[in-house]
Amino acid sequence: MDRFLIQGPCRLEGTVRASGAKNAALPALAASLLTDHPLTLERAPEVRDVGSMRQLLSGLGVESQRLEGGALRLVPGEERSGFEAPYEQVKKMRASILVLGPLLARRGQAKVSLPGGCAIGVRPIDQHIDGLQALGAEVMLEHGYVYASASRLRGTTFRFGVPTVTGTENLMMAATLAEGRTTLENCACEPEIEDLATLLGRLGGRISGQGTPTIVIDGVESLGGGDHEIVADRIEGGTYLVGAAMTQGDVTLEGARPEHLEPLIDLLRAVGVEVTTGADWIRVRGPRTLQAQDVETAPHPGFPTDLQAQFMALMTQAEGISTIHETIFENRFQHAAELARMGAEIHVEEHTARVVGPRPLSGADVMATDLRASACLVLAGLVAEGETMVSRIYHLDRGYHAMEQKLQQLGARVERVPGPPTP
């Protein structure tokens, strides 16, 4: 298992290009199950989760290849074969649940392993199931699997009990091929959902309201093929911006969508960071002194839970006490204890963390349990005095394309080093 060796402290300076969003690419890949025609995804990031989804799709008869220039081409096989997402795949990546809606809508049945809990929380899928039942599917849970079947789904009105990102995406994909109109209420509004709706529209789907809580889908008989460019990854990009803010750096993020990063930009300004934006770039200049600010995670357009860990790293360097309230996932503070090992002062009580700063950090061996927590520890390593070794980098590789190269390009001393073999 690879590790990152970081020599701190350092200052990030220069330009870095945002990759395509992992969380937009995954549903886009799953959407290939809805059509018999090829689909080309520009800017699909080369990250491990995309690799896992390609593997899952290959088992379902959709082959994919990287084209010169980096686009991903998905070609459905002649036969619509298979309808199962086995436990081995789903346990690697919860987002495998995204094949449930498309399989059911296009192949009439699906057998998908229940994802179960994960490092950041329990993460149920009851909303996905309730929604598919509302569309007329028969659903059974047995032996750790969801079994769903329907000859053809029927349009309906369904209201989500909680706004869920992959739940909204699953139902949106399923309803695209349902008979008649589906109205989804209390939907998640994340930019990745809008991106999926744009893709489905390109393939011939009829969707409106994406990006708002109410999405209306008029079902069609079939979808065609097409090309689509995946939206910029706001979380990946946001991570580098926080890095610049923390290291008194000066970083311009290119190929970005500033409007998708507004909650972070507002917060960075509030803590004293200079942020300027253009149509597709964001420049961050980190100040000498950062001011503590409170934050609460919330569904889009609130502050994203996927940037909470990185923001916590930033607050270890700010003057005063910052209260961070995590409202989306119940167990997403595991990075706090590792930050404390580097010298941070953080008090966690249930869903709230109080970060007392500034505290000088010192390099240490640290280990993360999830993707964004790993990113937080890498950021901490950039400001820490001495050597930080972040192990279990495979978490990072799930969602960050070539992070060490991007950081090196910005002047950081980060190296990928082989670790002991996987037990």
Ligand code: EPU
């Ligand atoms: N929830 C339910 N029932 C459901 C579905 C969700 O109670 O049927 C709850 C969850 O337990 C959670 C809340 O609703 O408390 C929101 O969860 P959501 O379903 O929106 O999360 P998700 O779709 O599983 C996506 C991202 C996550 C990101 C969250 C929140 C993808 C592939 N994953 O997960 O990304 O944290 O939305 O924005 O889009 C990451 O990239 O590191 C990551 C974890």
